[in-house]
Amino acid sequence: MALLEIKDMHTNYGVIKAVRGISFQVEQGEIVTLIGSNGAGKSTTLNTISGLVPIAGGEIWFDGQNITKLETHDRVKRGIALSPEGRQVFPELSVEGNLRMGAYTVSKETLEAEQKNAYELFPILYERRKQAAGTLSGGEQQMLAVARALMCRPKVLMLDEPSLGLAPLIVAEIFKLIQRINKMGTTILLVEQNARMALSISDRGYVLETGKIVLSGTGAELAADEKVRSVYLGGL
Amino acid sequence: MHFQQLINGLAVGSIYALVAVGYSMVYGVLKLINFANNAFMVAAAFLLILFYSTWHLPYGLAIILALVLCAAGAVFMERASLNPIRKKNAPGISALICTVGYSTVITNLLLYAFGSQTIMVPFVLHLPTFELWGAVIDPFTLIILGTAFVLMVFLTWLTYGTKTGEAMRAISQNTQAAKLMGVDVNKIITLTFFIGTACAALSGIMIGIYYSAVDTTMSFTIGIKTFAAAILGGIGVLHGSLVGGLVIGLLETFVAGYISAGYKDAIAFIILILVLVIRPSGLFGKPVQSKV
Numbered sequence: 001m002a003l004l005e006i007k008d009m010h011t012n013y014g015v016i017k018a019v020r021g022i023s024f025q026v027e028q029g030e031i032v033t034l035i036g037s038n039g040a041g042k043s044t045t046l047n048t049i050s051g052l053v054p055i056a057g058g059e060i061w062f063d064g065q066n067i068t069k070l071e072t073h074d075r076v077k078r079g080i081a082l083s084p085e086g087r088q089v090f091p092e093l094s095v096e097g098n099l100r101m102g103a104y105t106v107s108k109e110t111l112e113a114e115q116k117n118a119y120e121l122f123p124i125l126y127e128r129r130k131q132a133a134g135t136l137s138g139g140e141q142q143m144l145a146v147a148r149a150l151m152c153r154p155k156v157l158m159l160d161e162p163s164l165g166l167a168p169l170i171v172a173e174i175f176k177l178i179q180r181i182n183k184m185g186t187t188i189l190l191v192e193q194n195a196r197m198a199l200s201i202s203d204r205g206y207v208l209e210t211g212k213i214v215l216s217g218t219g220a221e222l223a224a225d226e227k228v229r230s231v232y233l234g235g236l
Numbered sequence: 237m238h239f240q241q242l243i244n245g246l247a248v249g250s251i252y253a254l255v256a257v258g259y260s261m262v263y264g265v266l267k268l269i270n271f272a273n274n275a276f277m278v279a280a281a282f283l284l285i286l287f288y289s290t291w292h293l294p295y296g297l298a299i300i301l302a303l304v305l306c307a308a309g310a311v312f313m314e315r316a317s318l319n320p321i322r323k324k325n326a327p328g329i330s331a332l333i334c335t336v337g338y339s340t341v342i343t344n345l346l347l348y349a350f351g352s353q354t355i356m357v358p359f360v361l362h363l364p365t366f367e368l369w370g371a372v373i374d375p376f377t378l379i380i381l382g383t384a385f386v387l388m389v390f391l392t393w394l395t396y397g398t399k400t401g402e403a404m405r406a407i408s409q410n411t412q413a414a415k416l417m418g419v420d421v422n423k424i425i426t427l428t429f430f431i432g433t434a435c436a437a438l439s440g441i442m443i444g445i446y447y448s449a450v451d452t453t454m455s456f457t458i459g460i461k462t463f464a465a466a467i468l469g470g471i472g473v474l475h476g477s478l479v480g481g482l483v484i485g486l487l488e489t490f491v492a493g494y495i496s497a498g499y500k501d502a503i504a505f506i507i508l509i510l511v512l513v514i515r516p517s518g519l520f521g522k523p524v525q526s527k528v
């Protein structure tokens with residue numbers, strides 16, 4: 001049984017049908033990537049799984065249970081974390097305060113243990129721990145967003161464009177970290193514009209086009225696919 | 237004379253501050269001006285009269301019932317009306333006008349039930365006034381100052397020293413992200429309405445006792461001044477409300493004492509306008525930053 005299973009999911013914004021009946025699974029321990037052009041519905045997919053936007057049809061199953069009707073905070077408690085598009089750190093809280101918020105649903109002991117992990121994964125955050133998150137650089141904020149999402153010890157970590165707007169060197173670093181987090185036991189559902197890099201670390205992937213899944217396969221298969229190469233990998 | 241004005245100004249100011257806190261707390265989490273805040277403030281004084289003078293409940297119980305009922309009324313407004321409006325992604329102005337609606341309905345109900353005349357607000361402790369440095373001190377002003385002080389300490393601790401307070405601040409900075417942290421946002425919003433309104437309600441009772449009278453127009457006269465106090469200090473900022481309330485309370489008392497009682501409201505607002513021209517987001521408010 002898959003850890004996360006999406007069955008014929010639909011999401012609308014008023015009359016706009018952003019996601020039109022997609023189905024896919026994420027198995028325990030996998031890294032799965034969703035790729036697609038701007039407006040394909042990638043963020044909408046993750047936001048619907050989180051419960052931030054209401055589902056218009058279909059079901060979401062997690063860990064053997066139907067979570068379609070649960071509110072966001074209950075999904076977080078069950079182990080679904082999202083590091084949203086555009087970082088969304090709490091600008092006036094310190095780095096430490098942001099991490100504490102990440103651990104809102106877990107015990108104090110877990111908070112302390114996970115904070116140690118976070119500082120180990122991202123030493124720069126330890127240096128900046130007293131600083132207001134709004135004053136961090138873009139890359140630092142991205143690291144904070146990822147670290148914050150990890151604080152609740154999620155079973156699945158969803159990352160929406162973690163490399164957006166970052167320098168190539170930092171992008172490589174972020175992808176290495178994603179692999180490391182995955183090796184430590186967290187299942188990853190990744191959304192990326194940087195399809196090449198994302199597919200190279202993924203077990204499997206899905207291609208979204210105007211709200212529908214048009215292609216799926218292993219990371220290597222997708223990276224080798226004609227169409228994916230021409231549309232999403234810049235024709236190389 | 238100066239000292240007398242100072243004490244009176246501080247007492248009135250700290251009452252204003254507590255009402256301003258009601259506006260400010262709700263604004264902090266929802267970016268909403270809850271105009272029903274002032275109606276609940278006045279309602280509390282009337283409820284005290286009903287519970288104590290008419291129903292003969294013990295005084296302390298009457299006060300607690302009045303506070304809880306007002307706070308519960310605000311929670312009802314949030315659950316029954318504001319929450320559904322928010323869920324439909326309506327523009328902020330819809331929720332705002334909804335609170336104006338509640339304010340009007342509550343004030344009208346009070347008019348219907350108690351009439352438009354000024355009613356005496358009962359107070360059971362007969363404390364003798366005493367003289368201090370040439371001023372005649374009504375001991376009740378000390379109760380007001382003490383209550384305001386204790387409540388401000390409590391609210392500061394709640395906001396900056398507890399997990400719930402951190403969640404409130406997180407919601408105020410980014411509601412979606414707060415949800416993603418596992419915060420039950422609606423629960424925190426409900427709590428905020430409860431506490432904010434209880435503060436305003438307690439102020440309503442204290443101001444009723446202080447002036448020994450209440451009438452429904454206070455919903456407007458004091459409502460607008462305390463709203464001004466919240467804006468003056470920087471709405472959404474706790475200590476801003478405190479300072480805003482004290483500034484307006486002191487100003488109007490001194491103006492009434494040294495210039496003329498007729499000018500006191502105007503002067504408070506002239507100062508408000510001047511401050512806002514120089515610091516549009518209030519004394520302690522953060523300048524609005526548009527997100528890139």
Ligand SMILES: Nc1ncnc2c1ncn2[C@@H]1O[C@H](COP(=O)(O)OP(=O)(O)OP(=O)(O)O)[C@@H](O)[C@H]1O
Pocket residue numbers: 013016017018036037038039040041042043044045085193
């Ligand atoms: N809040 C919203 N209101 C209305 N329409 C929206 C909203 N959010 C997204 N959409 C629309 O839904 C569609 C899917 O958007 P979504 O953000 O999911 O795309 P995406 O694949 O994440 O794109 P990108 O790569 O640019 O982030 C788009 O057509 C977008 O315009």
Ligand SMILES: [Mg+2]
Pocket residue numbers: 042043044085160
């Ligand atoms: Mg997106």
